[in-house]
Amino acid sequence: MLKKTFVSKNKLEEIIAEYPTPFHLYDENGIRATAESLNRAFAWNRGFKEYFAVKATPNPEILKILREERCGVDCASLTELMLSRACGFSGEEIMFSSNNTPAEEFVYAKSLGAIINLDDISHIEFLENCAGIPKKICCRFNPGGSFKIHNYIMDKPGDAKYGMTGSQLREAFIKLREKGAEEFGLHAFLASNTLGGEYYAKLASVLFETALWLKNETGIYISFINLSGGVGIPYKPEDSPNNIAEIGESVRRVFEEILVPEGLGDVAIFTELGRFMLGPNGCLVSTVIHEKKIHKNYIGLDACAVNLMRPAMYGAYHHITVAGKEDSPPDHIYDVTGSLCENNDKFAVDRALPKIDIGDRLIIHDTGAHGFSMGYNYNGKLRSAEVLLQKDGSAKLIRRAETPEDYFRTLDITGVLEKMPNPNAPASKTMVFDVEEQVR
Numbered sequence: 001m002l003k004k005t006f007v008s009k010n011k012l013e014e015i016i017a018e019y020p021t022p023f024h025l026y027d028e029n030g031i032r033a034t035a036e037s038l039n040r041a042f043a044w045n046r047g048f049k050e051y052f053a054v055k056a057t058p059n060p061e062i063l064k065i066l067r068e069e070r071c072g073v074d075c076a077s078l079t080e081l082m083l084s085r086a087c088g089f090s091g092e093e094i095m096f097s098s099n100n101t102p103a104e105e106f107v108y109a110k111s112l113g114a115i116i117n118l119d120d121i122s123h124i125e126f127l128e129n130c131a132g133i134p135k136k137i138c139c140r141f142n143p144g145g146s147f148k149i150h151n152y153i154m155d156k157p158g159d160a161k162y163g164m165t166g167s168q169l170r171e172a173f174i175k176l177r178e179k180g181a182e183e184f185g186l187h188a189f190l191a192s193n194t195l196g197g198e199y200y201a202k203l204a205s206v207l208f209e210t211a212l213w214l215k216n217e218t219g220i221y222i223s224f225i226n227l228s229g230g231v232g233i234p235y236k237p238e239d240s241p242n243n244i245a246e247i248g249e250s251v252r253r254v255f256e257e258i259l260v261p262e263g264l265g266d267v268a269i270f271t272e273l274g275r276f277m278l279g280p281n282g283c284l285v286s287t288v289i290h291e292k293k294i295h296k297n298y299i300g301l302d303a304c305a306v307n308l309m310r311p312a313m314y315g316a317y318h319h320i321t322v323a324g325k326e327d328s329p330p331d332h333i334y335d336v337t338g339s340l341c342e343n344n345d346k347f348a349v350d351r352a353l354p355k356i357d358i359g360d361r362l363i364i365h366d367t368g369a370h371g372f373s374m375g376y377n378y379n380g381k382l383r384s385a386e387v388l389l390q391k392d393g394s395a396k397l398i399r400r401a402e403t404p405e406d407y408f409r410t411l412d413i414t415g416v417l418e419k420m421p422n423p424n425a426p427a428s429k430t431m432v433f434d435v436e437e438q439v440r
């Protein structure tokens, strides 16, 4: 299948004239359509709510769009909570699904009235001591072993650091009830970036059975079940996309099979999708600045792994389109690289692409989730801008690019900074002299 971009070459050049590459570009129409399709798929469940995983794309303009589409937020850190609060989310619109949680984060989450999802049984006392036990609370389940669908191992929860065992779960809910909790939820995240459409229903059946078991064992009624993240996206052209309507229906079937006959038809379903919501609705836009021919042919971009870590970190595939050359035959083989002094700083290895020229714009697909947000500053490289392609077709800068001042901000070198040459100003003798003075 041909993977298309959501922006044309002409539109792209218009945007680049205003905001230089590299930058991440997001598609407002796509984000809204994805949120609508998810809400429609689960409309059968009265209490359904998507809590967008903020770590995927922590930008206020994106969060505001999702809030308009009736989404809440899933946070796992102090700053994610702060950002969510600043975007207008409050109380039960916030799920706090963290692990190895510092006390100050529990305190802040509790003060916001967020739903706290406990990762471990020991966190009950920890939370009680630092913030108190809220009325509404959730526990995260780890069934251990391997998570299989038709004998295919999707992931190995037994090796994952998250969640509690089944027997701990039972003990945790009894303890929480003793300590005054009144409303209970169950959460699990057992496989990441799943395709094939079967993950959510399988996970739901595990959680629904566990909720029934807990009810029989403890008399505790689980009022919401959080299926968390893990619905994947087609990064590769040959991948088939998940059909969210079918996924919603498959969860409905197990809901009606397992929960409804037991009088649990009021249980609310929550999701915490990140990748599915934003991944395909963002791309990294970059410009070719060098071509190098040695033992292999290299294309050098003005972007690098600090702007998109997934290929370097996981060997992840990200599709690449050469803007304006969509119809040219992919008859050249390139490694597409960034400029880090790290040989894994490659967006693509041995990729068949059309002939590339210096100045071409390369669009790296599916960077809308876990793209910008995983960025870092290695080699002193600066984080890029983020731009939103709005409903009306206009582009809006939703995060400016970092400057050297941002990079040096945590150092106490104020006096030195003032004397640093401005890289944008024409070189002058005085500046060079100043720097040499500093070195001496």
Ligand SMILES: *Cc1c(COP(=O)(O)O)cnc(C)c1O
Binding pocket: 053, 055, 056, 074, 097, 189, 192, 193, 228, 229, 230, 231, 272, 273, 274, 275, 276, 369
């Ligand atoms: C990362 C994460 C998510 C989102 O995962 P996706 O793969 O982006 O859907 C949801 N919940 C929790 C607790 C997470 O850590």
